[in-house]
Amino acid sequence: MYNPKIGIGNKYFNNSRDNLTINNKNSAILSLKLFLLLAIFFVSLSLISAAEINFIRAENSSGFSQGEALIAKLSGNFIDKPTSNNVFFYRGHVRIPMVYEISEMNDDFYIYALLIGKSQGNYSLALENVRYMTGAQESEEDIVKNFTINENISDFSIEPGFVINDTDFSIEVQNLQNNQITINIDTSDNLLVQDSVNVNSGEIKEISFQLKNQEKSFSEQIKLSSEKTSYTIPIFITSNLTSGEEINNSGTTNGGTNNSGTTNGETTPGSEPGTSFKFEPGIVRVSMATDSKSKRIIYIMNTGETEIKDMVFFVPLTLSPYVTITSSKNIKVNSSEKVEITIESDTEEKLVEGEISAESENFTSDFKLILNFTKDYTPPEDEQGKEVVIVTTCVQLKGTVCTENYKCSGETADTKDGVCCIQPATCQEVKKSSTGKIIGWLLVVFVVLLLFWFFKRYKKVKPQIKFPK
Structure with missing residues (x-):
């Protein structure tokens, strides 16, 4: 006999089993979703926590022009603080020398590198042998950022690529083009600077920035731009340094050194009043083949009110095996003297740099010399076949290259862009002398008189006619 309760019970029982199956499936799907969410969370956490290198530039690109300055920001949770000993550059898989600086600010690290002299190709910036956190894990894997250098030439280069300072500062720019360029300057109201600057071909010029408030700390980004570059x-201004100290770009505290790594001149106690001189340019970069010899000429200018006497040069240990300095010991007021730098490169590829200083009457000034010894190096066209290369431009000596039909009224100097007329001398027009015209007319008169004399003499002599006998 049919028992409806049993049927109903079986029906209920069967529905319960189906519901149990459905619930089990839902639980499995929920667990899978939870697992995926946790996995995504931990992966995201590891990506966020991992150290990385990002280029700082107006356009989001890893392609650079030849001669451009590379600026990068290194972020991450570092166990070991990165230093210059951990930064390496490669072309393909081959390590190459590079002029660069690294410094720390606000738990981030900033790197800038000068790409001058580097040809078209694939490169990479690597941070090696540094421990850092990747999520909850400790890692020592190399941090690598690839970039390329294309066939284009940058309009201009800069140095430094970032500034960490507590007072006024300057940024050095160099025109890499064959024509004059205009560099536009965009900054905040915290800094006083001109809107733009014109730079001649090859010229190195300093752009000076003044702080509106010397006691205010701030950070910002300055934009320098031309038509193509x-x-x-990044700029970091700190106001908590002790008096007389200044931060340079290597992150160390150092007295008397400006943000570009060179000093404009330093007076020590006991120096002669009015004594002042400086090198032009303040930074000299030389790329040359290994096991070779070359010379560079720069100038040292007497910018003071007294004659410089018994000047002595000092070459640091890093440069002394390769560099010899030759120059006059005395410089008259409002004068400049050549400084001849003789360089003999190493047999191996390497990058060396240092600051060469001069001292007189307890006044000191220096310039930075950067040497890049590269195997099979090919110099630029304007340097090929030249043993001596003049680095200083006429503008740096605050002089003028006299044009045709003009002559300098005083002291001149051979510079990169021609014979330079040094101030206070000026280019004066060469007036054509009338002496030449007088001599010319006298010659004409002499020739006319000579012809007249011959003609008259010939006319007086009558031909004799002989008749046959």
Whole structure:
């Protein structure tokens, strides 16, 4: 006999089993979703925590022009603080020398490198042998950022690529083009600077920035741009340094050194009043083949009110095996003297740099020399076949290259862009002398008189006619 309760019970029982199956499936799907969410969370956490290198530039690109300055920001949770000993550059898989600086600010690290002299190709910036956190894990894997250098030539280069300072500072720019360029300057109201600057071909010029408030700390980005090249430069101004100290770009505290790594001149106690001189340019970069010899000429200018006497040069240990300095010991007021730098490169590829200083009457000034010894190096066209290369431009000596039909009224100097007329001398027009015209007319008169004399003499002599006998 049919028992409806049993049927109903079986029906209920069967529904319960189906519901149990459905619930089990839902639980499995929920667990899978939870697992995926946790996995995504931990992966995201590891990506966020991992150290990385990002280029700082107006356009989001890893392609650079030849001669451009590379600026990068290194972020991450570092166990070991990165130093210059951990930064390496490669072309392909081959390590190469590079002029660069690294410094720390606000738990991040900033790197800038000068790509001058580097040809078209694939490169990479690597941070090696540094421990850092990747999520909850400790890692020592190399941090690598690839970039390329294309066939284009940058309009201009800059140095430094970032500024960490407590007072006024300057940024050095060099025109890499064959024509004059205009560099536009965009900054905040915290800094006083001109809107733009014109730079001649090959000229190195300093752009000076003044702080509106010397006691205010701030950070910002300065933009320097021309028609084809643009830089975004991080600036960090701190007001908590002790008096007389200044931070340079290597992150160390150092007295008397400006943000570009060179000093404009330093007076020590007991120096002669009015004594002052400086090198032009303040930074000299030389790329040359290994096991070779070359010379560079720069100038040292007497910018003071007294004659410089018994000047002595000092070459640091890093440069002394390769560099010899030759120059006059005395410089008259409002004069400049050549400084001849003789360089003999090493047999191996290497990058060396240092600051060469001069001292007189307890006044000191220096310039930075950067040497890049590269195997099979090919110099630029304007340097090929030249043993001596003049680095200083006429503009740096605050002089003028006299044009045709003009002559300098005083002291001159051979510079990169021609014979330079040094101030206070000026280019004066060469007036054509009338002496030449007088001599010319006298010659004409003499020739006319000579012809007249011959003609008259010939006319007086009558031909004799002989008749046959």
